[in-house]
Amino acid sequence: MRPDHQVRRIPWAVLVFVAAACVPWLGSRFYTFLATDIAILALFAASLNLLLGYTGLVSFGHAAYFGIGAYTCAILMKTYGMSFALGLAAATMAAAACALVFGAFCVRSTKIYFSMLTLAFAQIVWAICFKWNSVTGGEQGLSNVPYPNLGWMSSLPMIGSLRAGDHYYLLVLVLVGVAFACLKRIVESPFGSILTAIRENPERAEFVGINVRRYQLASFVVAGAFAGWAGALFGIFNRGVFPDFAHWSKSAEVLIMAILGGIGHFWGPAVGAAILILLNQQINAYTQYWPLILGVILIVLVFVFPRGVFGAVHAGLQRLRNRRHA
C-alpha cells in the first residue's frame, strides 16, 4: 500500500515520456490511437489513485467527474464554439465544483457507505447525461465534437508533416504530462503526507489536529479536477461524448486499472491503464465477451495479486535484493 519513496536512479518517467512522444513517427494511425487512449486513461486512473492509494477512500463513482469534464468541454466547444483552452479549463473547474458538492456528502460517511454514495452520485450524473436531451444529446450523446485548432503545429519543423490525429496526440501527451507532474508534486507535498497519514489512521490524524474530513474533501476535489481534465481530453479524442462516460461500469473499469497496476505506487495505475487497454485490444479481436474475461482477470487479481503488477514486481525485486545482500 505504501507509495514508494525510494530514490530513482533512472528517470523512468522522462524516458517513457520521450518514448511516447516518438509514437507518431512509427507512422501507424492505430498506434497513435492506442497511445492517446492509454495516455488519457493513465491520467484518469492516476487521479483516482489520489483517493484510493493515498487517501484510502474507495470511490466507486469516479467516472462522474470524467464524464462531467468530457461533457463540459464538448458542449462548450461544439454548441458554443469556444476554444479548446477555455473548454479544458471550464471542464476542470466544473468537475472540481461537482466533486466539491458531491464530495461534501460523501466524506460524511466512511468505508462502504462512502463507496455507495460515490456510486449513487455518479449514477445521478449518468442519468442527467442520459435524459437531458436538449443539452447533452441524451442517449445518443454528442457526436462530431470539433478538434481543437492545431493549425499552428503544421508550421513547426518535423511535426508539420504529421496527421491531425498525431498533432492532437502530442497535445494530449504534453497536457497529460503536465497533469502527472502536478499530481506528483501534490502527493510529495506536505498535503500529500497528510493524506497518507489519514489513510494509515484517520483517528490518529484527527488527534494530531488534522481536520480529516476537510482533507478528504480536498483530495476528492483534486482527484475530480484531474478526472475532468482527462475527460475533456478523452471527449475530443473520441470525437464524441456519451452517457457511458459517467456510467458506473466506467468507474469500475478505472478502479480495475488502478488495482491492476498497483495502488501502492504512483505510476501503478498508469501501468494498469496501459495493460488493460492493450489487453482489451487483443482480446476484442477474438471474442465479444470482454466483460467475462475482465471479470476473470479481476478475480485472479483479488485472490492472487492484490497489490497489482507493481506490487508483485516490487516484491520480486525486493526478494532478489535481499538475496544479494545476504
Added chain:
Amino acid sequence: MLDPAFLLAQCISGLTAAMFLFIVASGLSLIFGVLRVLNFAHGSFYMIGAYMAWQITRWAGANSVSFWIAVPGAALAVALLGGIVERLFLRHLYGREELYQLLFTYALVLILGDVARIVWGTQQLTVARPAGLAGGLEVLGIVVPHYNLFIIALGPAIALACWLLLSRTGTGRMVRAAAQDREMLAALGADVGKLYTLMFMAGSFLAGLGGALVTPVRSIVPGMDVDIIVEAFIVVVIGGLGSFWGTFLGAIIFGQVLAFGILIFPGFSIFAVFVLMALVLVVRPSGLLGREVKR
C-alpha cells in the same frame, strides 16, 4: 391534474414497484447486516432469478401452475448459486479490506452478465401473467391488475415473515448475534461459517424471488441487473443499511416519490428520488432507521 383516479393509479404503481424493490433490497440489507459485505452482484442474482423463471415456465409448458413452480424454483436456484459463491470465494475475503470484497462482487456482475447473454441471448423475454391473476380490479374508473394487488400484499407478508424469523426463532437470534459480534458468537461455539453461508443464501433467495416475481410485469433484458442494484442501493441508503424495517420504509418512499415525482419533474422523476436521498443524507447520514455504525 389532481384527478383522484390518476393519483390512485400512481399510488398503486408506486407501491407495486416498491414491493419488488423491497424484496430485492431486503436481501441486500440482510447480507450486509450480517456479513458486512456489500454485494454488487445482488442485481445479477435478481437478473438470474428472472431468467430462471422464464426458463422454468418454458420447461413446464403453458399451464396454470407453471408460474407457481417457476417462482420458488428460480429463487431456490439463485440461493444455490449464492451458496456456491459464498463457499468457494467470498468466505476467503471476510478478513480483507472492503475494496477487495467490492471488486470480487463486481467481477461477479461482469461474469454473470455475460453468462446470461451467452445462455439466454440479448433479446427481450417475457413471461405471461399467471392464470389466476390475469384479470384486473376496476376502481374509480381505472383497472388495477390483480397481479399488482398480489405483489402489494406479498411484500408486507414477506417482511413480516422475515421479521418473525429474525426475532422469534433460534436461528434468527443467532443471526442477530452474528451481526453484533461474530467473534463472540464463534467463541460461544456457534458455527458462524455455516450461518454466513445460510444468510448469503437467504439474501440471494430474496434477490432471485424478486427477479422471478417481476417477470410478468417487466420484460427480461440484459442490463436489468445494473438498474436494480442502483435502485436497491438508494433504497437502503434512504432506509438505513442493515435495518430491516428501514429497507421496507425506504422502498415505499422510493416507489411513491418515483410515482409522484412525475408531477414535479415531468420525465425526470428519478431526480426526485436522488434529491430525496441527498436530503435524507443531510439530515440523517446513516439513513432513516439506520443506527450509527460502530468503528
